Amino acid sequence: DAKTTQPNSMESNEEEPVHLPCNHSTISGTDYIHWYRQLPSQGPEYVIHGLTSNVNNRMASLAIAEDRKSSTLILHRATLRDAAVYYCILANTGNQFYFGTGTSLTVIP
């Protein structure tokens, strides 16, 4: 199974950008990189995904390293509502998605 490694926790000040890193050194050429977040007592919520190129949407940006062995989720201006656990996962061609323990983001007012 394709594994990812993320820091257990990170802090950010409100209104500042946040860069959440993820290492996936065993990624294969056809694995998509997905990011999800989970607010307390809720199911995970899709944030963004990509294959090789950087991606932007209304929630965040995804920066993918040239060798694809790491990626970074960028929240451009953190708000209190962004406090959540963020998961980076690889979607492999076996159709199996494995979640790690994620990064718990604390946003400081």
Next chain:
Amino acid sequence: NAGVTQTPKFRILKIGQSMTLQCTQDMNHNYMYWYRQDPGMGLKLIYYSVGAGITDKGEVPNGYNVSRSTTEDFPLRLELAAPSQTSVYFCASIKGLNYGYTFGSGTRLTVV
């Protein structure tokens, strides 16, 4: 669009009892998944399905069974409930690898 609907939201089972967690999606997604999440932990894949009539095991399938007779429904069966199965169960569906998951709101199960 209802998305992914899970029932029940909460359930308390006694050891040895059986139950079925229901999951229905109305997005015509071929891929469906069952995860469990223990307190303070990430999600663990139990079973998944790539289409009607096709299911396969994930990381932690022991003690569970699934079926996929239609595209819409993917029920998870617990035959002999054990305290170790106390967890929050999430069902999810996806159109394909180049699309995001849609998760249900979860079923909180306690086995006593």
